[in-house]
Amino acid sequence: MPRTEPISAITPPAAGATTAPPGPAAETRPRGAGFDVLTLMCGLWLLTLAVVALVAPLLPLGEHQDSALTLAEPIYAPPDLASAHPLGTNALGLDLLARVIYGARISLVVCISAVLIGMAVGGIVGITAGYLRGKVDVVIGVLTNSLLAVPTLIMLIALASVLRPTPQNMVIALSLVAVPGMIRVARAQTLALSQREYVTVARALGARRSRVILRELLPNVALAIIPLGMIYISALIVAEASLSFLGIGIRPPQPTWGNMIAEGQDGKMEQYPFLVIVPAFFLFLTVFSFNLIGERLRKVWDTRQVKL
Amino acid sequence: MAGTGKAHLRDGGARLTVKDLVVEFRTKGDQRVQAVSGVSFDVLPGETLSIVGESGCGKSSVARAVMHLPAPTDGAVQLNALDLGSLDKKALRRSRVAMQIVFQDPVASLNPRRKVKDLVQEGASIWGRGTAKSRDRDAREVLDAVGLDPDVVWNRRPHELSGGQCQRVSIARALVMEPDLLICDEILSSLDVSIQAQMLNLLRETKAQRQLSMLFIAHDLAVVKNISDRILVMYLGKVCEVLDVEALDRPATHHPYTQLLLESVPTVGSSRVVPSKAPAGQDLPSPLNPPSGCRFRTRCPLATPRCAVEEPRLERKSDDQFIACHEVA
Amino acid sequence: MIKPLLHVRDLRTVFQTARGAVPAVAGVSFDLQAGETLGIVGESGSGKSVLGRTIMGLVAPSRTTAVHGTVEYDGTDLLQASPKRRRALLGAEIAMVFQDPLSSLNPVKRIGIHLTETLRQHRELSRSEARKRAVELLDMVRIPEAARRFDQYPHELSGGMRQRVMIAMALSCDPKLLIADEPTTALDVTVQRQVLDLLAVLCQERKMATILISHDLGIVSGRSDRVAVMYAGRIVESAAAEDFFRHQHHPYPRGLLASTPQLDSPARTVLTTVPGRPPDLARWRGGCHFSPRCPNVQERCRQFEPPVEQTTDGRTLACFHPVAPKGGEVNGRNR
Numbered sequence: 010m011p012r013t014e015p016i017s018a019i020t021p022p023a024a025g026a027t028t029a030p031p032g033p034a035a036e037t038r039p040r041g042a043g044f045d046v047l048t049l050m051c052g053l054w055l056l057t058l059a060v061v062a063l064v065a066p067l068l069p070l071g072e073h074q075d076s077a078l079t080l081a082e083p084i085y086a087p088p089d090l091a092s093a094h095p096l097g098t099n100a101l102g103l104d105l106l107a108r109v110i111y112g113a114r115i116s117l118v119v120c121i122s123a124v125l126i127g128m129a130v131g132g133i134v135g136i137t138a139g140y141l142r143g144k145v146d147v148v149i150g151v152l153t154n155s156l157l158a159v160p161t162l163i164m165l166i167a168l169a170s171v172l173r174p175t176p177q178n179m180v181i182a183l184s185l186v187a188v189p190g191m192i193r194v195a196r197a198q199t200l201a202l203s204q205r206e207y208v209t210v211a212r213a214l215g216a217r218r219s220r221v222i223l224r225e226l227l228p229n230v231a232l233a234i235i236p237l238g239m240i241y242i243s244a245l246i247v248a249e250a251s252l253s254f255l256g257i258g259i260r261p262p263q264p265t266w267g268n269m270i271a272e273g274q275d276g277k278m279e280q281y282p283f284l285v286i287v288p289a290f291f292l293f294l295t296v297f298s299f300n301l302i303g304e305r306l307r308k309v310w311d312t313r314q315v316k317l
Numbered sequence: 318m319a320g321t322g323k324a325h326l327r328d329g330g331a332r333l334t335v336k337d338l339v340v341e342f343r344t345k346g347d348q349r350v351q352a353v354s355g356v357s358f359d360v361l362p363g364e365t366l367s368i369v370g371e372s373g374c375g376k377s378s379v380a381r382a383v384m385h386l387p388a389p390t391d392g393a394v395q396l397n398a399l400d401l402g403s404l405d406k407k408a409l410r411r412s413r414v415a416m417q418i419v420f421q422d423p424v425a426s427l428n429p430r431r432k433v434k435d436l437v438q439e440g441a442s443i444w445g446r447g448t449a450k451s452r453d454r455d456a457r458e459v460l461d462a463v464g465l466d467p468d469v470v471w472n473r474r475p476h477e478l479s480g481g482q483c484q485r486v487s488i489a490r491a492l493v494m495e496p497d498l499l500i501c502d503e504i505l506s507s508l509d510v511s512i513q514a515q516m517l518n519l520l521r522e523t524k525a526q527r528q529l530s531m532l533f534i535a536h537d538l539a540v541v542k543n544i545s546d547r548i549l550v551m552y553l554g555k556v557c558e559v560l561d562v563e564a565l566d567r568p569a570t571h572h573p574y575t576q577l578l579l580e581s582v583p584t585v586g587s588s589r590v591v592p593s594k595a596p597a598g599q600d601l602p603s604p605l606n607p608p609s610g611c612r613f614r615t616r617c618p619l620a621t622p623r624c625a626v627e628e629p630r631l632e633r634k635s636d637d638q639f640i641a642c643h644e645v646a
Numbered sequence: 647m648i649k650p651l652l653h654v655r656d657l658r659t660v661f662q663t664a665r666g667a668v669p670a671v672a673g674v675s676f677d678l679q680a681g682e683t684l685g686i687v688g689e690s691g692s693g694k695s696v697l698g699r700t701i702m703g704l705v706a707p708s709r710t711t712a713v714h715g716t717v718e719y720d721g722t723d724l725l726q727a728s729p730k731r732r733r734a735l736l737g738a739e740i741a742m743v744f745q746d747p748l749s750s751l752n753p754v755k756r757i758g759i760h761l762t763e764t765l766r767q768h769r770e771l772s773r774s775e776a777r778k779r780a781v782e783l784l785d786m787v788r789i790p791e792a793a794r795r796f797d798q799y800p801h802e803l804s805g806g807m808r809q810r811v812m813i814a815m816a817l818s819c820d821p822k823l824l825i826a827d828e829p830t831t832a833l834d835v836t837v838q839r840q841v842l843d844l845l846a847v848l849c850q851e852r853k854m855a856t857i858l859i860s861h862d863l864g865i866v867s868g869r870s871d872r873v874a875v876m877y878a879g880r881i882v883e884s885a886a887a888e889d890f891f892r893h894q895h896h897p898y899p900r901g902l903l904a905s906t907p908q909l910d911s912p913a914r915t916v917l918t919t920v921p922g923r924p925p926d927l928a929r930w931r932g933g934c935h936f937s938p939r940c941p942n943v944q945e946r947c948r949q950f951e952p953p954v955e956q957t958t959d960g961r962t963l964a965c966f967h968p969v970a971p972k973g974g975e976v977n978g979r980n981r
Binding site: 205206209210212213214215216217220224225229 | 381384386410411413414416417418420421422425426427428429430431439440443444487490494
């Protein structure tokens with residue numbers, strides 16, 4: 010058959026086919042941008058916790074700290090949602106619900122501040138290292154790597170033995186945990202972003218270094234370190250709790266989730282499991298939520314970066 | 318060094334003159350790679366010079382070296398008779414504004430976090446030019462000139478625009494600075510054919526209206542022919558041929574590499590292509606270890622032993638054509 | 647009439663996105679005979695790549711993806727076939743070459759492993775036989791020093807060489823149908839020519855049917871028996887290549903051709919462009935998809951989608967107001 014002739018033909022589709030419905034898939038609801046019920050519930054949990062912790066002094070809660078005021082209260086009262094102590098009381102008759110909420114206050118404030126400091130310091134140092142390269146980068150790299158080489162808990166224990174266990178000092182100690190990771194991510198992002206043409210274009214337009222860093226790099230680096238910050242918050246909540254549990258963090262009677270869990274030591278947990286279950290449950294839900302939301306944020310922002 | 322010759326440079330009046338440009342990179346093993354080895358050219362006011370070649374020939378490195386982003390390893394870049402190499406950092410920043418560059422990837426060239434209005438006004442705000450009001454007006458004017466409706470795109474971010482629209486924003490951002498020289502680095506290769514044609518027409522009009530000189534970096538000779546006044550063909554960091562675009566319209570002998578490029582351009586037509594059954598041509602040699610003598614000799618059908626020892630210089634073939642080849646004369 | 651090798655009828659691929667349903671392929675029909683080359687041309691977003699992938703079975707129906715229509719290969723409906731039957735066909739009888747040879751090759755596997763794996767999956771070959779066959783294949787795609795390349799990693803090869811490896815992989819089991827999706831877009835012009843020539847020669851030698859998908863009419867021109875132009879998920883015009891390049895009836899292919907810079911047109915020609923840009927398929931509210939950009943648009947085009955009709959000279963056309971060739975009428979040109 011000669012090659013020049015049309016060997017095959019394209020026949021028109023059946024009449025009306027062009028207006029046929031696209032099929033069953035059309036009825037299924039389109040998926041949103043990666044947010045689902047679970048994420049929503051995690052967000053709600055964190056929001057509720059934050060609001061309750063914020064307005065705790067205004068709530069009609071039992072006593073959380075001063076055992077002088079609870080001499081008349083029952084000790085080791087089991088959780089009973091109908092009673093005055095819905096989540097029970099501890100050895101001193103202090104209300105567990107109140108303690109858990111005031112504990113959230115400390116945990117959240119300490120850990121979020123530590124991460125914010127870590128993000129600010131880590132972000133600035135990381136961007137500087139990544140943008141300037143050269144000797145600055147080498148020095149910062151060595152410092153970061155040495156900080157990362159020290160196991161977190163050992164570093165915290167060492168710091169705890171030097172610093173008095175006040176919330177302020179906890180913030181300083183915990184932010185030291187967050188900084189090196191932030192530096193790494195910020196630096197890596199900066200290295201990648203400075204290859205982007207828009208940075209070159211800004212320089213071609215005559216922008217100074219400071220402007221390039223603040224206007225071109227910072228907003229994009231922030232997209233990468235904010236989700237990491239969420240994940241760090243959850244890690245630091247656990248770290249803070251571990252320190253309190255070991256008795257070198259914030260000390261009782263000021264409640265934190267860690268020292269509340271520690272109250273279950275010496276066999277009390279077998280007898281009164283709620284002593285541990287209540288704070289552990291709050292700890293678990295909160296850590297889980299921060300992790301999940303951090304992960305989702307990363308995914309959403311990542312795909313946006315890819316699309317761009 | 319055995320340069321590629323300067324016979325094609327014109328006397329005086331050039332907006333941009335580049336002499337013996339060398340761009341070197343260091344590789345991981347601390348080896349040096351020359352991406353550009355002694356390239357010279359000039360661009361007259363209102364003229365478009367295209368640099369053509371395959372990827373890895375150093376054409377993009379030339380563009381960046383002209384901008385001093387970063388500064389070339391060696392060689393002189395003169396813009397309006399001012400030697401950029403002699404300037405301090407501040408003066409360089411200032412004179413660089415007279416040259417603007419637009420890159421290949423329309424989306425990567427725009428900061429995803431900024432709105433179109435800020436992107437276009439960026440240069441003016443860096444230099445504190447005019448009032449907020451006059452800047453707005455200028456930005457709107459230039460957006461209009463590149464075929465975007467300012468009212469529609471004003472508050473958009475890059476991801477809300479198509480590739481072609483992003484490229485127009487990039488061009489607007491460059492034009493707002495009223496540059497003398499516009500460098501276009503492969504700005505059409507990521508666009509669709511119909512958008513490409515719109516951009517080509519836009520660039521041609523803009524250039525005529527603003528007496529703009531253009532340095533147009535591309536790999537497609539058909540595109541280049543459509544926009545250029547003069548063409549410079551590069552291979553592995555060296556110049557093979559410099560010719561006025563009119564020389565493409567008459568039957569003329571070309572450098573064998575130019576010939577290869579010309580033959581490789583896909584043509585549209587009803588006649589059937591007869592596929593050549595020739596074995597695969599040699600790949601581009603590694604720039605780490607370029608061939609001696611003429612760098613094209615490993616792929617050249619005309620190569621002789623002389624080509625391995627002696628590097629050809631650009632020689633005048635006619636008024637509008639300069640070729641660096643021992644065999645084609 | 648001979649039974650076609652590939653018979654595609656009213657193929658639709660619809661993606662559910664956050665912005666609504668996107669019919670990436672919206673009712674495509676064509677036949678492909680054994681040994682024939684069909685060139686499919688379209689701009690980005692025209693659905694040409696999705697079409698290739700759907701035929702190949704790489705677009706799996708899911709909650710967000712719906713595939714309808716018929717893709718009949720040699721009597722088997724690929725969309726209805728069991729996964730096992732499909733797997734037996736894919737790679738062996740139907741093969742695909744992708745655009746980006748670097749991301750299509752696994753960076754940690756040697757070139758030879760890529761080739762022998764496919765071979766040994768579909769054919770019972772011993773290790774040494776597979777190796778021998780793989781080296782032959784590398785030779786066939788004209789890779790110099792084939793035996794040495796066998797043990798190299800993808801990153802040690804140039805882009806053109808990697809694409810040749812991809813072609814060798816695709817051809818390893820002597821497929822009868824090859825789908826080449828923008829096979830040369832990532833390559834330099836000089837290499838592009840070599841790779842296209844290689845594909846053409848191999849297809850001719852093996853009587854292999856080929857679907858050549860590209861954004862560039864120039865690539866398809868002179869290398870296909872038929873040309874089909876896609877716009878917004880539909881084939882708006884298709885014809886035998888010779889007829890197509892002589893005259894285009896649909897205004898879109900006309901515009902596309904006019905806006906392609908040509909080496910043989912005079913320098914600094916002002917190009918005729920297609921104004922505007924392709925429509926947003928998720929937001930489309932009826933009418934001919936090309937109507938907002940069409941120079942010949944009429945009221946009817948804005949309201950109704952023109953059906954795909956077959957003209958007497960073997961073209962198909964989806965246009966209410968086609969452009970007549972000089973001195974001839976549109977539908978009555980008999981051969």
